[in-house]
Amino acid sequence: MNKELMELIVDESRRFSGNALVQWKPTAKTKMEAPADRTLLSRHLYLAEPFRKPKSYPRQRNYYGLYYFSQTKTHVWHESLNEANMMMYLDHVESITAINSQPMEIRFADGLRHVPDLMALHSNHRQVVYDIKPTAKITSKALEQFAKTQAVCTKVGWGYEVLAGLPEQVQTNLSWLNYFHHPLFAPEREATSRLLAALTAPARFDEAAHILSPQAIAYGRSALFHLLWLRVVRADMSARINGNTLIERSPHAHA
Known part of the structure; x- marks a missing residue:
């Protein structure tokens, strides 16, 4: 606003x-x-x-x-x-x-x-x-x-x-995250708790995705996009989201 x-x-x-x-x-x-x-x-x-x-x-x-x-x-x-x-x-x-x-x-x-x-x-x-x-x-x-x-x-x-609208990069990131709003992309509760417990300091996107899914990084990325959409974790939306984007816990998130 x-x-x-x-x-x-x-x-x-x-x-x-x-x-x-x-x-x-x-x-x-x-x-x-x-x-x-x-x-x-x-x-x-x-x-x-x-x-x-x-x-x-x-x-x-x-x-x-x-x-x-x-x-x-x-x-x-x-x-x-x-x-x-x-x-x-x-x-x-x-x-x-x-x-x-x-x-x-x-x-x-x-x-x-x-x-x-x-x-x-x-x-x-x-x-x-x-x-x-x-x-x-x-x-x-x-x-x-x-x-x-x-x-x-x-x-x-x-x-x-x-x-009155959003900055272009914020809108681009939001449109991308919206593709992952469906609950089918949600990680298991245990995986989410594991990630939140590990985020005592910001972690790179790919590191966070690996914590969510050590055996399948593609699944971990999709699950992380879902958590970003839900605001369980957060990132700088004014910059393009990539493997080096820093991920941190949202203030209201509970492990």
């Missing part, structure tokens, strides 16, 4: 009341509407159907599709490759129990409307609304829309974040 951008959005949001009407789809064939207030916290909008779902057409520029969110084991609709990448990022760095896309339409007090990109229920019960926009495309108009959305979320009690 871009901390400076969010500080600017929060500051700008103070100009707006947060008064709005929120409309969502509990099912594909039903709609509900309510004022933006704290009663919406009990409406479970993170389980709503996508409020809009454009149809594909020849030579379309957006990359529509479904992202498999590994934490919830569900497919989540996205309207662009950038949205898919940011879902992948959330899947990797956050602890999420439910997530959906285009969860609602917000009709602001001035009559303008906005459909946020994502809404998630985090494992700590925090409900968070997300908008996704590359930094280069955040205009003054978009910034005002984000500020209005922030004001609404503050009034309801939702968290709000704008995801």
Whole structure:
């Protein structure tokens, strides 16, 4: 998350009341509407159907599709490759129990409307609304829309974040690790405990893979990629991951 951008959005949001009407789809064939207030916290909008779902057409520029969110084991609709990448990022760095896309339409007090990109229920019960926009495309108009959305979320009690993209190498590494999210790549518990016990200091990637699987280094590498995806261990994501990449225990990991 871009901390400076969010500080600017929060500051700008103070100009707006947060008064709005929120409309969502509990099912594909039903709609509900309510004022933006704290009663919406009990409406479970993170389980709503996508409020809009454009149809594909020849030579379309957006990359529509479904992202498999590994934490919830569900497919989540996205309207662009950038949205898919940011879902992948959330899947990797956050602890999420439910997530959906285009969860609602917000009709602001001035009559303008906005459909946020994502809404998630985090494992700590925090409900968070997300908008996704590359930094280069955040205009003054978009910034005002984000500020209005922030004001609404503050009034309801939702968290709000704008995801503006990742550095190229971080995105490349994350896309690679995502290939190894499936539990079939998981090492045996004993092997994971052995690795964590050995990581009293950072170890080279190939050394860590050998600890996981002394007889089959290829399996050890796949298992290590899986543990990196789960954040059981960690590495510098700003550099290309290779055999010399240093691997260390994550702070929350237990041997």
